[in-house]
Amino acid sequence: MRRHTKLYNRIAFVAAIWLAIVLPAACGQPAAEMGAAPETQAGADSLTILDWAGYDAPEFWTQFAQAYPDVEVDYTYFEQDADALAKLQSGFQVDLLHPCSSWWGLYVDAGLVQPIDTSRLKNWPDVVPEMAKLGEFDGQQYFVPWDWGYESILVRTDKVEEIPASWADLWDPAYAGRLSIPDSAEVAQVMAAVALDIPNPWQTTPEEDALIKQKLLDIKPNVLTYWTDASELSQMMASGDVWVAASVWTDTYSQLMADGVPVEYVDPAEGRLGWVCGYGISSNAQAPDLAYAYLDAILDPESSANLSNQFYYGTSNRKAFELADPALVSLFKLDQPDVLQQTVFYQTMSAEHRQKITEMWDEVRLAP
Amino acid sequence: MRQRRWLIVLMSPLALWLGLLFLAPLATMVVFTFRAGSFGPEHDVFTLENYRTFFGNPTYSRLLLSSAWISFVASVLSILLAYPVAYYLAFQAGAHRLTLLLVIIVPAWISFLLRVFAWKLILGSGGLLNIVLMAAGLVDEPAPILLYSRSAVIVALVYSYMPFVALPIFVALQRIDRSLIEAASDLGGTGWQTFRDVILPLSMPGVAAAFFLIFIPTLGEYVTPLLLGGTEGLMFGNVIQSQFARALNWPLGSLMSLAVLLFTLALLAVFVRLVRLEDWVQA
Numbered sequence: 001m002r003r004h005t006k007l008y009n010r011i012a013f014v015a016a017i018w019l020a021i022v023l024p025a026a027c028g029q030p031a032a033e034m035g036a037a038p039e040t041q042a043g044a045d046s047l048t049i050l051d052w053a054g055y056d057a058p059e060f061w062t063q064f065a066q067a068y069p070d071v072e073v074d075y076t077y078f079e080q081d082a083d084a085l086a087k088l089q090s091g092f093q094v095d096l097l098h099p100c101s102s103w104w105g106l107y108v109d110a111g112l113v114q115p116i117d118t119s120r121l122k123n124w125p126d127v128v129p130e131m132a133k134l135g136e137f138d139g140q141q142y143f144v145p146w147d148w149g150y151e152s153i154l155v156r157t158d159k160v161e162e163i164p165a166s167w168a169d170l171w172d173p174a175y176a177g178r179l180s181i182p183d184s185a186e187v188a189q190v191m192a193a194v195a196l197d198i199p200n201p202w203q204t205t206p207e208e209d210a211l212i213k214q215k216l217l218d219i220k221p222n223v224l225t226y227w228t229d230a231s232e233l234s235q236m237m238a239s240g241d242v243w244v245a246a247s248v249w250t251d252t253y254s255q256l257m258a259d260g261v262p263v264e265y266v267d268p269a270e271g272r273l274g275w276v277c278g279y280g281i282s283s284n285a286q287a288p289d290l291a292y293a294y295l296d297a298i299l300d301p302e303s304s305a306n307l308s309n310q311f312y313y314g315t316s317n318r319k320a321f322e323l324a325d326p327a328l329v330s331l332f333k334l335d336q337p338d339v340l341q342q343t344v345f346y347q348t349m350s351a352e353h354r355q356k357i358t359e360m361w362d363e364v365r366l367a368p
Numbered sequence: 369m370r371q372r373r374w375l376i377v378l379m380s381p382l383a384l385w386l387g388l389l390f391l392a393p394l395a396t397m398v399v400f401t402f403r404a405g406s407f408g409p410e411h412d413v414f415t416l417e418n419y420r421t422f423f424g425n426p427t428y429s430r431l432l433l434s435s436a437w438i439s440f441v442a443s444v445l446s447i448l449l450a451y452p453v454a455y456y457l458a459f460q461a462g463a464h465r466l467t468l469l470l471v472i473i474v475p476a477w478i479s480f481l482l483r484v485f486a487w488k489l490i491l492g493s494g495g496l497l498n499i500v501l502m503a504a505g506l507v508d509e510p511a512p513i514l515l516y517s518r519s520a521v522i523v524a525l526v527y528s529y530m531p532f533v534a535l536p537i538f539v540a541l542q543r544i545d546r547s548l549i550e551a552a553s554d555l556g557g558t559g560w561q562t563f564r565d566v567i568l569p570l571s572m573p574g575v576a577a578a579f580f581l582i583f584i585p586t587l588g589e590y591v592t593p594l595l596l597g598g599t600e601g602l603m604f605g606n607v608i609q610s611q612f613a614r615a616l617n618w619p620l621g622s623l624m625s626l627a628v629l630l631f632t633l634a635l636l637a638v639f640v641r642l643v644r645l646e647d648w649v650q651a
């Protein structure tokens with residue numbers, strides 16, 4: 001789901017996949033044995049976290065550093081959600097992991113994460129219930145949501161005559177050849193479903209699938225190109241190749257504003273899309289107690305506010321916005337409780353559904 | 369006997385390399401095409417479902433053909449552009465030969481991604497092409513002309529791979545025995561006749577090598593179509609990427625990779641049958 005990665009990282013990822021396939025075979029060992037050697041002690045002196053690059057900033061977990069000055073926090077990074085799941089599946093040893101909401105169910109189904117006892121987290125009562133709900137499976141909390149953000153429509157106000165007011169407006173021929181949508185089956189599916197007023201894009205009937213596919217075929221004349229990473233999109237919007245872009249993150253918006261490009265971040269009638277990511281405790285965690293302490297440290301209002309100020313993201317802690325930059329809060333309506341009801345958050349998705357929409361998206365992209 | 373032992377010693381690093389980093393992965397890939405899932409319990413289930421998905425959906429085979437067409441056009445254009453350069457280097461450049469050869473190769477030192485991205489800047493709305501067209505009064509409003517299309521992909525591929533095409537042709541031309549050319553003109557051949565009947569046939573092995581040197585890697589291209597292809601220029605590498613990185617469907621992704629490999633091998637086999645290189649050399 002995250003696309004603010006660089007292309008060469010993706011290339012490296014493909015190479016990594018190759019290695020992941022090749023090495024176990026070449027060594028004649030089952031994949032599960034390939035992970036790092038397990039820690040010897042449960043009361044370990046280190047905590048291992050599988051995370052996105054950039055989330056290792058010390059101001060996100062100051063309390064943890066104060067409480068456990070001798071514990072070493074080791075970060076391992078991943079570039080895409082698929083990458084993280086593949087790593088865990090092949091037996092990679094971690095304590096905490098940080099995937100995004102639409103992938104959470106797959107970890108739970110595969111038994112890769114353990115239930116979280118939220119009573120052990122003193123900041124848990126401040127977590128927004130709607131987001132907490134996303135991490136709940138079979139009545140148990142498996143993921144602690146932390147960071148979230150919008151995906152919406154970004155418009156070059158100096159280029160278009162009329163600013164789109166809804167997702168459905170993206171189909172307007174006025175934007176012919178000037179629209180860019182992300183090269184992602186998941187986003188395409190949700191975007192089309194929202195425009196068609198289909199209630200649950202994460203579980204669609206065959207009739208709805210047909211409607212969504214046709215809707216996406218219909219938007220192709222408007223599409224100039226599919227964008228794949230945020231820096232590429234910034235360049236295309238700044239240069240004026242693209243006038244309207246779908247599913248843009250807030251950090252891209254603020255960056256273009258800072259560069260003096262006249263852009264508006266739309267509040268579509270159907271609501272903005274919203275991504276949520278959060279932490280789970282690996283089922284083979286070696287230091288579960290430290291993992292709980294770390295979770296509480298990041299959920300702290302101040303740590304959360306630091307995240308907002310640094311990345312222009314929201315956080316799951318209701319008290320954090322009071323401490324965050326006021327300009328940021330009003331820009332993203334972080335202080336308005338009903339904003340969450342209006343936002344369409346990515347729900348968990350089964351492997352079959354993911355496969356189905358990937359095939360659908362291939363057919364749409366490759367249609368003559 | 370002794371010689372043979374040495375041969376084995378000398379060959380073994382290469383054999384090990386090929387075996388470990390090419391044949392073993394290839395075998396793993398083939399095995400994966402029969403798996404029901406990337407991991408978990410489905411990992412060990414044997415199935416032909418991937419083959420049904422792949423061959424049951426004409427989108428994929430059509431894409432393989434259109435990708436091959438893009439690669440073919442790019443290869444032919446590169447050869448047409450590179451041949452005169454190689455010819456000049458081999459026959460006319462004289463003492464400057466090395467310097468000029470270096471000039472051709474230098475762009476290849478810059479990151480591949482950067483060079484592809486540069487085309488976005490050249491052809492884009494704020495780019496060189498638009499500045500020239502605006503100044504000439506040919507267009508009123510800047511637009512990404514040619515960009516985000518199949519043509520843009522071909523242009524960038526030709527640009528990226530040209531140096532690799534020029535080299536084998538240059539070497540082939542360089543190797544031509546000069547006395548053959550002299551003999552041709554002694555016998556009254558004009559410049560054109562000499563070229564058509566002597567130089568061109570003798571350089572054909574270089575041209576054939578150049579063709580495959582560009583056709584095979586471009587068929588697997590993924591970055592160039594991703595950045596420049598827009599809605600019509602996507603290539604087969606892009607769907608392979610989405611199976612691995614998005615859908616996490618390694619079995620289907622493996623099958624697609626295998627399909628490209630077999631397709632290329634088939635083309636190669638047909639080519640070798642049709643065009644017997646020895647005939648060219650003997651002609």
